[in-house]
Structure formats: structure tokens, C-alpha cells
Amino acid sequence: MNEPTAAPDQQPAQKPAQQTQQPEQPATQQLSRRRFFGGSAAVAGAGGLVLGAGAAVALTGAKAPTPPTDLELVEQRSALTEPFYGEHQGGIATAPQDHLVFTSFDLTATTAVELQLVLAKWSAAMAQMTAGRPVGKVEPSREHAIPVDTGEATDLGAHGLTLTLGFGPSLFDERFGLEKFKPVDFAQLPAMAGESLDPAMTGGDLCIQACSNDPQVAYHAVRNLARMARTSVRTKWTVLGFGRASAGANQTTPRNLMGFKDGTRNITSDDDFAQHVWVGDEAGQPWMVGGSYLVARKIHMLIETWDEDPIGDQQSIFGRTKAEGAPLSGAKEHDVPNFHAVHGGAPAIPGDSHMALAAHENNGGTKILRRGYNFTDGLDSVGRLDAGLMFLSFQKDPEQFISLQRKMGKSDRLNEYIRHVGSGVFAVPAGLPAAGSYYGKEFFA
Numbered sequence: 356m357n358e359p360t361a362a363p364d365q366q367p368a369q370k371p372a373q374q375t376q377q378p379e380q381p382a383t384q385q386l387s388r389r390r391f392f393g394g395s396a397a398v399a400g401a402g403g404l405v406l407g408a409g410a411a412v413a414l415t416g417a418k419a420p421t422p423p424t425d426l427e428l429v430e431q432r433s434a435l436t437e438p439f440y441g442e443h444q445g446g447i448a449t450a451p452q453d454h455l456v457f458t459s460f461d462l463t464a465t466t467a468v469e470l471q472l473v474l475a476k477w478s479a480a481m482a483q484m485t486a487g488r489p490v491g492k493v494e495p496s497r498e499h500a501i502p503v504d505t506g507e508a509t510d511l512g513a514h515g516l517t518l519t520l521g522f523g524p525s526l527f528d529e530r531f532g533l534e535k536f537k538p539v540d541f542a543q544l545p546a547m548a549g550e551s552l553d554p555a556m557t558g559g560d561l562c563i564q565a566c567s568n569d570p571q572v573a574y575h576a577v578r579n580l581a582r583m584a585r586t587s588v589r590t591k592w593t594v595l596g597f598g599r600a601s602a603g604a605n606q607t608t609p610r611n612l613m614g615f616k617d618g619t620r621n622i623t624s625d626d627d628f629a630q631h632v633w634v635g636d637e638a639g640q641p642w643m644v645g646g647s648y649l650v651a652r653k654i655h656m657l658i659e660t661w662d663e664d665p666i667g668d669q670q671s672i673f674g675r676t677k678a679e680g681a682p683l684s685g686a687k688e689h690d691v692p693n694f695h696a697v698h699g700g701a702p703a704i705p706g707d708s709h710m711a712l713a714a715h716e717n718n719g720g721t722k723i724l725r726r727g728y729n730f731t732d733g734l735d736s737v738g739r740l741d742a743g744l745m746f747l748s749f750q751k752d753p754e755q756f757i758s759l760q761r762k763m764g765k766s767d768r769l770n771e772y773i774r775h776v777g778s779g780v781f782a783v784p785a786g787l788p789a790a791g792s793y794y795g796k797e798f799f800a
């Protein structure tokens with residue numbers, strides 16, 4: 356078999372551009388915005404005055420401006436779509452959405468043809484769902500027909516859904532004859548200090564990172580991908596993330612569950628993406644050029660212990676203030692940290708603080724793109740909060756993460772309050788050029 360066909364109901368290709376598409380505004384939205392801004396601006400312009408909405412009404416006799424309704428705002432958010440086709444997969448440079456479903460899979464398939472079929476079906480279905488469309492009929496006309504799409508995202512829209520596919524090192528073992536497609540030096544992460552990994556939350560032949568501003572849209576996507584491949588893949592581990600814990604360009608910095616701003620000094624510029632995130636020729640595999648490597652670490656926080664730690668200690672552990680997020684050598688969040696600054700005879704930013712150990716200035720220029728999410732699994736077996744950070748990072752070489760984690764695993768003061776319990780590394784292929792192409796196509800030529 357050479358060219359598997361697309362999933363049912365496949366629609367025409369999306370725009371190849373990689374920028375965020377603003378949704379077309381519904382007619383009601385356009386109308387109310389014109390009323391809202393056009394009305395008062397016209398009055399202010401004519402009289403050279405800045406007038407409130409009420410004054411504008413009094414002078415012109417126009418109707419009071421109508422702010423967008425809740426429904427209009429929901430429509431606008433739900434209509435947001437991220438491009439699926441392009442040079443890079445979505446969900447990497449995409450400004451982080453609000454929710455995550457991360458799932459790793461092991462293949463139960465035993466032949467290359469079965470794997471090919473999974474990848475072709477998934478690629479077509481991903482194109483559908485990121486455009487806000489179902490993967491097939493939700494309500495088939497024949498009474499005894501089983502719905503193709505499970506239906507829980509019907510009418511919700513895409514809410515900025517991105518689906519990012521990764522291949523684990525185990526995919527390239529002898530099972531499918533893909534050894535020659537394995538990128539140079541691509542291997543499971545080495546054991547590192549400070550880990551208590553649970554084998555049930557480690558590795559996987561494939562992974563999907565689903566991110567959306569609506570949790571149900573992200574969940575629906577992974578559920579339907581798993582379902583359509585259920586004879587060939589088995590879900591290995593999954594993490595539901597909420598409250599993005601990283602910032603992209605033009606986003607405010609969110610907070611992690613320790614209450615600190617997380618993602619202040621993240622990668623945002625094209626130059627940094629080119630230098631630190633996107634794979635070039637060095638992987639020795641054309642299918643990885645424009646791709647990246649995803650490291651996933653499920654990190655449990657000892658929250659009850661953390662919550663009893665005095666603020667001065669919490670701040671010196673991160674090297675930043677809690678409310679503002681400023682480096683301890685400065686005053687404002689985006690002040691550049693000065694690792695040589697001294698306060699009271701000691702470094703202002705302690706050398707064993709998380710930031711000092713992780714900063715590119717102290718690591719030969721190494722940077723990674725962080726794209727993590729907070730998670731909670733409720734309570735553990737003895738009633739403690741079971742929550743933490745689903746740390747996700749993208750880099751052009753897994754060694755970038757490994758070198759940082761080796762150092763931090765040994766001496767980061769944060770280690771007293773965290774445990775790495777889940778782990779995986781995945782080769783994330785470049786984006787697909789157009790409808791009809793599918794991830795891994797090169798493996799089956």
C-alpha cells in the first residue's frame with residue numbers, strides 16, 4: 356500500500372501560513388463593535404473632546420452603545436483557528452492556549468502498513484479538527500450506524516486547537532523496519548538525579564500534544580484520534596493540563612501552582628526559534644528539517660510543604676520576587692537579571708536558585724522553549740494534593756534539556772519541593788505542506 360486515503364469527510368486544505376488567524380467576526384459582532392467605537396469616536400472627533408459613552412448619547416441623540424454580548428464573545432473565541440499546514444507543526448511557536456491534553460501511545464500494530472494507516476488517518480483527522488470540523492458523521496442517517504465522530508465538540512469550534520504529533524525513539528526499533536530513519540543520537544532520556552519516574556508514565560512510541568482554549572475541544576481531539584486507531588495503538592499515559600504555565604510573544608506571563616510567574620524569559624523571537632528550536636540538517640533526516648524535539652516531564656509538586664515555606668525562602672529558591680516576578684537583582688518582571696549583583700555581601704540572585712542554574716547566561720547560551728501547563732490529579736492515596744507542572748519543552752536537540760536538567764537535578768534548591776514522575780522525549784516532524792500529505796510519509800516510500 357502506498358497512499359492511504361484520508362479520513363471520512365475530509366475538507367479542502369487550510370491556508371499554509373503559520374500565523375494565528377483571527378476569526379471572521381459574525382455580523383452581529385461587527386455591528387456592535389461599530390456602534391461601540393464608531394459612535395463615540397465620531398463625537399469626540401467633532402468636538403475635539405474625549406467624551407464618555409453617556410455624553411455621546413446626550414449630544415448626538417444616538418442609541419447607547421451596545422457592548423458585545425457573552426454569546427458574541429464566545430463565538431469570537433470559538434472561531435479562532437490555527438493553520439494546520441505549514442513549515443512547522445502548530446503547538447510549538449503558537450502562543451500557548453489555555454488547556455492541554457498530552458497523551459503518549461504505544462503501538463500494538465505489528466506491520467509497517469498498519470502504522471502507515473494510523474499516520475495517514477491521524478494526519479487527515481488532525482486537519483479536520485484543527486479547522487473546527489468533526490472527523491466524520493456525528494449523527495448518521497441510518498439508525499444502526501455507529502457515529503464516526505463522538506460528538507462532544509459539535510458546534511464548539513476549534514478554540515485555537517493545535518495538534519502536535521511526536522515519534523518516540525522506540526518507534527525506530529526493528530518492529531517496523533524504520534531503523535534507518537532514526538535521527539542521529541535520538542534515544543530515550545538518560546537517568547538523571549532527582550527523578551522518581553513511574554514506568555507507567557514514561558516513554559511511548561507516539562505522542563500527541565493537544566492544546567486549545569476549550570478543554571473539551573482538546574479532549575475530543577485526542578479521544579477521537581485514539582478511537583480511530585484503537586486496533587493499532589494503546590494509550591500509555593495522559594496528562595490534562597489547565598492554566599498555561601508559560602508565555603508566548605505578546606502574552607502576559609501566567610503563574611504556576613507555586614504562585615510564581617512562569618515563562619517570563621521564554622523564547623519568542625524568530626532568531627531564537629531558528630537557533631534553539633527548529634531542527635536543521637544536523638538530525639541527518641530530511642523529515643526532521645523544520646521539526647523539533649519535545650521533552651515531556653510530569654513534575655509533581657509537594658504543595659503542602661511549599662505552602663509553609665516563608666516568602667523570603669520561596670523567592671530565593673526561584674531567584675525572583677513572587678508578586679512582580681522581578682529578578683532579585685532588579686525591580687520589574689522584565690528587568691534583565693544581573694547574576695553579579697551583590698546584596699548584603701551575598702549574590703542578589705543565589706547561585707543555587709532555579710533561575711541562576713537555568714539561565715542561558717550561565718549555560719553557554721543554551722535556551723529551550725518552555726510550553727508547560729499546570730495539572731492536578733486530585734488527591735493522592737494519603738490525601739495530599741496531587742498536582743504540579745506538566746513541563747513541556749521544545750528544542751532542536753534533546754541535549755539542550757539534558758544538560759540543563761543534569762545540572763538542576765543535582766543542585767537546584769527547587770528540588771526539595773518537586774519530583775519528576777513522568778518522562779518522554781519525542782521527535783516532532785516538520786509541518787505538512789498540504790492536504791494529501793501525512794506525517795511519516797517518507798518512511799513508506
Ligand SMILES: C=CC1=C(C)c2cc3[nH]c(cc4nc(cc5[nH]c(cc1n2)c(C)c5CCC(=O)O)C(CCC(=O)O)=C4C)c(C)c3C=C
Nearest residue numbers: 611615616617618619620654710713714715744759760773
Ligand atoms: C530542565 C529544564 C527545566 C525544568 C525541568 C524546569 C522546571 C520548573 N520550572 C519552574 C518554574 C520556573 N522556571 C523558571 C525559569 C526557567 N526554568 C527553566 C528550565 C526548567 N524549569 C529555564 C530555562 C528558565 C529560564 C531561566 C532564565 O533564563 O531566566 C521560572 C522563572 C521565570 C521564567 O523565566 O520563566 C520559574 C518560576 C517550576 C515550578 C518547575 C518544576 C515544577
Ligand SMILES: [Fe+2]
Nearest residue numbers: 709710713725
Ligand atoms: Fe523552570
